[in-house]
Amino acid sequence: MNAHPHAASRFCMHCGGRLARRTPPGDALERLVCEGCGFVHYLNPRPTAGVIPERDDGRLLLVRRAIAPGFGEWAFPGGFMDVGETAEEAAARETREEANLRVEALSLLGVYTRATAGVVVIVYEGRALGEGSAGSETSEVAWFRPDAIPWDALAFDTTHRALEAWLRRRGLER
Numbered sequence: 238m239n240a241h242p243h244a245a246s247r248f249c250m251h252c253g254g255r256l257a258r259r260t261p262p263g264d265a266l267e268r269l270v271c272e273g274c275g276f277v278h279y280l281n282p283r284p285t286a287g288v289i290p291e292r293d294d295g296r297l298l299l300v301r302r303a304i305a306p307g308f309g310e311w312a313f314p315g316g317f318m319d320v321g322e323t324a325e326e327a328a329a330r331e332t333r334e335e336a337n338l339r340v341e342a343l344s345l346l347g348v349y350t351r352a353t354a355g356v357v358v359i360v361y362e363g364r365a366l367g368e369g370s371a372g373s374e375t376s377e378v379a380w381f382r383p384d385a386i387p388w389d390a391l392a393f394d395t396t397h398r399a400l401e402a403w404l405r406r407r408g409l410e411r
């Protein structure tokens with residue numbers, strides 16, 4: 238997913254002053270601190286939400302990503318939350334956008350972190366209503382049997398970990 242919006246910032250979002258790496262008083266870590274107004278630009282992880290949709294025949298849907306990172310690789314639908322929506326709503330919206338698919342009966346599967354990327358992934362499982370098709374940011378959708386998940390072509394380690402949890406919940410193994 239995208240780099241953090243502040244990670245490469247050189248100027249203060251408030252006064253336009255130059256940012257410097259400095260450890261503020263009472264803090265333990267270096268932060269981006271404005272040399273003009275002193276504002277500290279904290280780099281907090283950003284939450285994303287996604288769904289592993291399941292069909293009545295036990296297959297799960299993955300999308301092939303048409304954007305970086307993970308271009309050409311498989312992931313479940315998901316993306317950054319917008320202000321004003323719940324995690325469930327964000328997960329369902331991303332599934333509509335990326336897979337043209339509606340989902341219902343969302344149930345929390347797990348919460349996973351890509352620490353270096355500063356991303357927290359909230360993953361649901363849910364029942365698919367329809368077949369879906371490629372949407373924005375995806376080139377293809379496909380329904381995989383649990384024993385045919387493309388482990389060597391998954392986009393993120395969080396994709397791996399969530400799919401492994403999905404299998405465990407069904408008494409299956411990779």
Ligand SMILES: [Zn+2]
Nearest residue numbers: 249252271274
């Ligand atoms: Zn400033």
